[in-house]
Structure formats: structure tokens, C-alpha cells
Amino acid sequence: MQSVISSEFKLLDNYQRVRAQTQFLCDPLEIEDFVVQPVIDVSPLKWHLGHTTWFFENFILAPNVEGYKVFHPKYALLFNSYYISAGDRWSRENRGQLTRPTVKEVFEYRDYVNQHMSNFLMEGVSDEIAEIVILGINHEQQHQELFLYDIKRILGDNPLYPAYREDQIAVKRVKSNTDWLKIPESIYEIGFQGKGFHFDNEEGVHKVFLHAYQIGSSLVTNGEYIEFINSGAYTSHSLWLSEAWDWVNKNNICAPRYWEMIDGEWWHYTLYGFEKINSGDPLCHVSYYEADAFARWKGCRLPTEQEWEVACNTFSPKVSNKGNFVEENNFRPIQTEDHNFFGNVWEWTSSPYVSYPYYNPPAGALGEYNGKFMVNQMVLRGGSFGTARSHIRSTYRNFFHPHLRWMFSGIRLAKHI
Known part of the structure; x- marks a missing residue:
């Protein structure tokens, strides 16, 4: 995960942009869409939101911000994925069992961590910490794509075939010319x-x-x-x-x-x-x-x-x-x-x-x-x-x-x- 940090690299801007993209992907959804887990390979959408937030809280804020108070003492158990060194984890296949925390509470968790991350990054950070922040940004981009896989799996097996998005863009299709x-x-x-x-x-x-x-x-x-x-x-x-x-x-x-x-x-x-x-x-x-x-x-x-x-x-x-x-x-x-x-x-x-x-x-x-x-x-x-x-x-x-x-x-x- 090595990177080179330049003085021109706007770490806070990139953090906020990627977090906003996650919100954009959430905007078309109903509350019920966030809680379903049809199979072990699919995580509830609210879990993705919690997990990517936990990453920043666990690897950036908790070890580096003096006096930082975690949003909830048991969220690490719920939203740790596979990091054995980071503590106990809720079983992957049972993520869909949890109606609590609510979707509303998970978004409140994101807001809480976003505010603390913004305050922390505005003060400037070392290259070592910046590398972990950049890893977290790329980690969230990975989960944004997984988010789309999972919502398609959740909606695609529904006999009503509900659309995830209605704002379809007209595209000019290019003819395939395989050589x-x-x-x-x-x-x-x-x-x-x-x-x-x-x-x-x-x-x-x-x-x-x-x-x-x-x-x-x-x-x-x-x-x-x-x-x-x-x-x-x-x-x-x-x-x-x-x-x-x-x-x-x-x-x-x-x-x-x-x-x-x-x-x-x-x-x-x-x-x-x-x-x-x-x-x-x-x-x-x-x-x-x-x-x-x-x-x-x-x-x-x-x-x-x-x-x-x-x-x-x-x-x-x-x-x-x-x-x-x-x-x-x-x-x-x-x-x-x-x-x-x-x-x-x-x-x-x-x-x-x-x-x-x-x-x-x-x-x-x-x-x-x-x-x-x-x-x-x-x-x-x-x-x-x-x-x-x-x-x-x-x-x-x-x-x-x-x-x-x-x-x-x-x-x-x-x-x-």
C-alpha cells in the first residue's frame, strides 16, 4: 500500500469526494434495501456503510486522535470484516440477522466519523498516516463496487425486478470489431x-x-x-x-x-x-x-x-x-x-x-x-x-x-x- 504524498495532494478533498460518492450510490434506495442478505457472498448494504466507516475510525482516529471516543463500543465487533488482528468479528453469514443498529444509526455513525476525520485531516498529517488514509479511500472505492454487486443481487432476485436507478443515460453504442x-x-x-x-x-x-x-x-x-x-x-x-x-x-x-x-x-x-x-x-x-x-x-x-x-x-x-x-x-x-x-x-x-x-x-x-x-x-x-x-x-x-x-x-x- 505504499504511496508518495506530495504537498499538492488534497487528502481531505479526496476523502470527502469518495464518501460523497457512497452517499450518491445510496440515494435511489429505500430503507428496506439496506438490510437484506440473501447469501453469504452478499453483505447487507448498511454493513458496507458501517464497515468502511469503522476502517477510518479503527485505523486512523482511535490510534491517532487524543481523547477520541468511539461512536459505539460494539460497532467494531459488527463492522470488522476479516482483520483478526483488529479483534473479534460478527460472522459474515449472519450479518443479515441484525436489524439493529438501524440504517439511520449507521448513517449517524458515518456523519460522526466524517466530522472527526475532517477535523483531523485539516490539521495536517504525517506521510505514514496519509498512506493509511489513502488506503482507506481506495478501500471504500472497492466497497462502492461491491455495494453495486450486492444491490443488483438483492433486487435482481426479486420477482418484481425493481430498478435500482431510473435516470438512464442514452448512450451511443459502438459496434464490436473483434480483431x-x-x-x-x-x-x-x-x-x-x-x-x-x-x-x-x-x-x-x-x-x-x-x-x-x-x-x-x-x-x-x-x-x-x-x-x-x-x-x-x-x-x-x-x-x-x-x-x-x-x-x-x-x-x-x-x-x-x-x-x-x-x-x-x-x-x-x-x-x-x-x-x-x-x-x-x-x-x-x-x-x-x-x-x-x-x-x-x-x-x-x-x-x-x-x-x-x-x-x-x-x-x-x-x-x-x-x-x-x-x-x-x-x-x-x-x-x-x-x-x-x-x-x-x-x-x-x-x-x-x-x-x-x-x-x-x-x-x-x-x-x-x-x-x-x-x-x-x-x-x-x-x-x-x-x-x-x-x-x-x-x-x-x-x-x-x-x-x-x-x-x-x-x-x-x-x-x-
């Missing part, structure tokens, strides 16, 4: 270099040898995936990894998350309600298992995370202003005029989530942020329409278990030359 981008055989450097915020799991710059390969110039679309479905792929065991085939049959999987066939046409739930699928939009809500099977069906494969990073640095070295991020308020994946390496949907890679060489997590509770999860998960790259533009970079490593698909996940293909 192949070629990367020559060479030795490349992987990992974060230079100045600026990054997570500890991006550290450990190291060299990798890559054979020549090709990577798709755009994301796989809904229309392409419909062809995969129509081919009978979900009933063809030869396309699937053994564990994936068991998952398909045990869970009766026959299409991406939120898809439904009605009168011979595919529909899906979106954050704007139930809609007919646009075949040209980027595919979203597929598991690693599905991404791998689709790639195999196309005679291709998924890129490794190293191949993805090199291709991104080669063809999209900077985060494009044309990318589809949460700031655009589209709240859906759409094809854009660039190669879509950043924004729209997270892209599955074939790489397991493991540490880089020389990886050295920080000491204490913050060392639990990433490293302890480096097992049985796969890496995704690039961000999504729920990601903040300021939050993403080519070295960013997201990770999920291979069966999950409630997040905004899609596919980019690769193949050998």
Missing part, C-alpha cells in the same frame, strides 16, 4: 513501478518470459455468448473442467447470472430493471468456469494475468477518458471506442491468485488486507463500469473464487501465435 492484437516473444517486467498508490499485492516487480501470443482487441459480447449457449455448450462435458462440470450440473447452470429466456428471446436483469439483451454489449456475470469453457469452445484460451498486463501496457498504457467507469453513471457495460482494457467488466485470466516474488505484506492488521486470500482464487484484471477511474491501473489484481459471478465479470480471449 487480434499481437505481442512478440520477449522478457517483460510485471508489477507496480513508479509513484502513486497501489495495493501490496501489486508489489514485487519481476521479469517474465512470454511466448508470442495474440489477445482479443475487444471484450466478448452477449451475442457471441448466445451462440455458445445455442451450440449446446452447457450440456457438452468436453468443454468444461471437471470441477466446472460438477458446478454446472449441481446448480442447473444454463446461462449467465440474471439471464432468462422468454418466448424465445434472452432477457436479463439490469440496474435499470428487466430488459431484452443487447447482443452487442459486453458479456457480464459469468464465472471463471464459464469463461474457460467459452474460450475452449472458440478454440482459444484465457490470457494469463502477465499476458493481460503486457497487452494493456502496450495498447492502452493510460486509463482512457473513453472508458466506461462508475463516474459515467451508465451502470451497465457498453462497448467503447478503445480496446476496453479498462472499465466495463473485469476480465477473467487463467492465473491463480498467488504472491509475486519479493512480496512483503505490511505488519499488523493491514497486512491481512490481501495476502491471506492468496489461495483457491483466480485473478481478474481491468475494472468495470462500477469501478472508479482513479482506482484502476494496469497492475491492479482483483481476485474471486472461480464459481462466483454476481460481480461484473466478463471475457477477453487469447491464443498462441
